[in-house]
Amino acid sequence: MIEQLSTIFSYEFMRNALIASFWISLATGVIGSLVVLNQIVSLSGGIAHAAYGGVGIAYYLGMDPMLGALLFSTASALIMGAVQRKTRSGADTLIGVMWSIGMAIGIIFISLTPGYKANLMSYLFGSILAVSGTDLRLMALIAFLVLGFVFFTYRSLLAISYDETFSTVRNVPVNLVYLTMLVLIGLTVVVAMRMVGLILVIALLSIPPAIALNHFKDVRPIMLCSVVLSFLLCFFGLVISFQTNIQAGPVIILLASAAFLISSLVRRLHLSKKP
Amino acid sequence: MEDKPVISIKNLWAGYEADTILEDISFEMFQNDYVGLIGPNGGGKTTLIRVILGLLKPDKGTISVMGQEPVRGRRHIGYVSQFQVEDKHFPISVWDVVALGRLQPNLLQNFHIRPYDKEVIELALQQTGMFEYRKRTMNELSGGQRQRIYISRALAAEPKILLLDEPTSSVDSQSSNQIYNLLAELNDHIAILLISHDLTAISTYVKTIGCVNRQLIYQGNKELTADMVEIGYGCPVDLIAHGLPHRVIAGHQHEDHHD
Ligand SMILES: Nc1ncnc2c1ncn2[C@@H]1O[C@H](COP(=O)(O)OP(=O)(O)OP(=O)(O)O)[C@@H](O)[C@H]1O
Ligand SMILES: [Mg+2]
Numbered sequence: 333m334i335e336q337l338s339t340i341f342s343y344e345f346m347r348n349a350l351i352a353s354f355w356i357s358l359a360t361g362v363i364g365s366l367v368v369l370n371q372i373v374s375l376s377g378g379i380a381h382a383a384y385g386g387v388g389i390a391y392y393l394g395m396d397p398m399l400g401a402l403l404f405s406t407a408s409a410l411i412m413g414a415v416q417r418k419t420r421s422g423a424d425t426l427i428g429v430m431w432s433i434g435m436a437i438g439i440i441f442i443s444l445t446p447g448y449k450a451n452l453m454s455y456l457f458g459s460i461l462a463v464s465g466t467d468l469r470l471m472a473l474i475a476f477l478v479l480g481f482v483f484f485t486y487r488s489l490l491a492i493s494y495d496e497t498f499s500t501v502r503n504v505p506v507n508l509v510y511l512t513m514l515v516l517i518g519l520t521v522v523v524a525m526r527m528v529g530l531i532l533v534i535a536l537l538s539i540p541p542a543i544a545l546n547h548f549k550d551v552r553p554i555m556l557c558s559v560v561l562s563f564l565l566c567f568f569g570l571v572i573s574f575q576t577n578i579q580a581g582p583v584i585i586l587l588a589s590a591a592f593l594i595s596s597l598v599r600r601l602h603l604s605k606k607p
Numbered sequence: 608m609e610d611k612p613v614i615s616i617k618n619l620w621a622g623y624e625a626d627t628i629l630e631d632i633s634f635e636m637f638q639n640d641y642v643g644l645i646g647p648n649g650g651g652k653t654t655l656i657r658v659i660l661g662l663l664k665p666d667k668g669t670i671s672v673m674g675q676e677p678v679r680g681r682r683h684i685g686y687v688s689q690f691q692v693e694d695k696h697f698p699i700s701v702w703d704v705v706a707l708g709r710l711q712p713n714l715l716q717n718f719h720i721r722p723y724d725k726e727v728i729e730l731a732l733q734q735t736g737m738f739e740y741r742k743r744t745m746n747e748l749s750g751g752q753r754q755r756i757y758i759s760r761a762l763a764a765e766p767k768i769l770l771l772d773e774p775t776s777s778v779d780s781q782s783s784n785q786i787y788n789l790l791a792e793l794n795d796h797i798a799i800l801l802i803s804h805d806l807t808a809i810s811t812y813v814k815t816i817g818c819v820n821r822q823l824i825y826q827g828n829k830e831l832t833a834d835m836v837e838i839g840y841g842c843p844v845d846l847i848a849h850g851l852p853h854r855v856i857a858g859h860q861h862e863d864h865h866d
Contacts, residue, residue: 485714485717487706487717491707491710493697494704500662503678503681504711551699
């Protein structure tokens with residue numbers, strides 16, 4: 333077992349993938365907990381898919397697609413956030429619209445670009461085995477931004493997530509904190525895309541916190557548990573992917589789903605045991 | 608009465624989009640006041656509170672809280688909403704909820720809870736008799752227990768004004784008596800505006816009564832006048848049927864009126 337693992341991680345691309353998993357888990361575990369607690373899973377999905385528009389345009393212009401994705405996800409986070417602030421209910425439709433517009437723009441610009449495009453699939457389904465040193469630095473940076481933000485504004489974040497009206501009355505800068513959170517979700521989504529692809533990124537963001545929520549009663553342990561879970565899922569996903577030669581993204585998400593099922597069953601059993 | 612009102616509203620109109628809900632409201636409240644507001648469902652009581660809190664901009668008229676605009680003056684207000692937070696699954700402890708009352712506008716000031724904040728939070732929990740529940744999660748509490756936590760949270764802000772929107776609607780009678788006694792005590796140094804449909808409680812505990820039904824009838828006395836009854840509820844028979852003590856209804860006999 334140990335021997336096998338050391339063989340697997342003797343490859344540089346596997347070591348990089350593992351380091352990437354670490355940074356991505358830090359960011360998704362922490363920000364994903366906020367996504368789940370604020371019930372903005374679909375908004376985050378909208379941000380992820382809108383980012384594909386940026387991938388397409390950047391590719392067309394011959395720029396780094398990651399840069400395009402970062403710009404698009406930030407812009408869409410701000411737009412959706414601003415609209416959601418104004419009209420609580422109208423946001424749902426807008427999310428759907430931006431979701432599709434992003435995808436459409438991406439697909440159009442990619443088909444306008446001549447040449448071989450196979451690597452664009454990697455944005456849809458992930459390409460964790462191909463991360464570069466630059467990618468890793470970007471992931472670390474975003475993980476630090478997320479951790480710093482949550483660390484320094486924790487009580488305000490908790491307040492806004494729990495009771496926005498009361499936070500407003502206390503004059504907490506609700507919009508600033510909320511929009512910053514959405515932008516960080518956007519950035520996290522883009523780096524997590526490298527791991528599992530934009531189609532599955534929402535699962536990576538929401539499943540570990542959903543599991544943690546079943547077992548903890550405070551936000552901090554939920555975040556910690558999500559990070560650990562997310563890293564374990566990525567780790568085993570990578571190992572299985574290496575040995576079976578199946579793409580890592582789908583393997584990780586299936587593992588996560590299985591873990592979620594088991595966790596829900598355990599909780600059920602636990603609850604039904606009580607008198 | 609003291610010279611400076613804590614809340615001052617002049618000729619205020621407010622509503623939502625095309626709907627005008629509040630018409631030409633004028634109202635002054637002073638540091639020693641304990642005002643009870645009654646009125647029918649949809650009369651605009653909660654809307655009035657939202658205007659005072661700066662959550663809803665008035666269409667016309669002026670309003671000040673502690674001599675400032677509501678968005679600035681509201682830092683002196685402790686507020687208990689009519690509606691409880693909906694998300695029953697949010698993992699937050701009683702202590703953390705009451706600690707929200709200590710939130711500051713400056714994000715970095717919220718970084719940690721100072722020893723003084725801790726004292727205030729503890730006192731606020733003791734005042735509503737919920738101290739022993741401080742380690743519980745909110746979703747493990749009953750509706751009435753939660754209401755008491757929200758009152759604690761309002762008190763934790765060390766307010767000069769308390770706005771209470773039906774704070775005891777699901778609190779049992781013993782605890783609500785306890786809360787009303789506490790409010791009477793706090794009224795020594797806090798002005799209180801209490802909305803309630805519990806006319807008996809209102810008539811027993813508050814110093815003055817007002818009635819909101821689009822307009823505000825408030826003369827600064829304790830009696831429910833025929834005016835209020837007519838504008839507020841249409842007919843005094845309802846009130847007597849509620850078992851309201853007779854002394855509360857003052858003024859002349861109610862005359863038959865056209866509907
Ligand atoms: N967000 C809103 N948008 C549009 N109309 C609203 C909104 N909130 C309240 N209203 C309307 O304003 C009117 C007054 O509502 P308000 O909540 O102030 O009544 P209330 O006196 O507090 O009633 P209750 O005793 O039932 O709490 C109602 O007709 C209601 O339909
Ligand atoms: Mg109301």
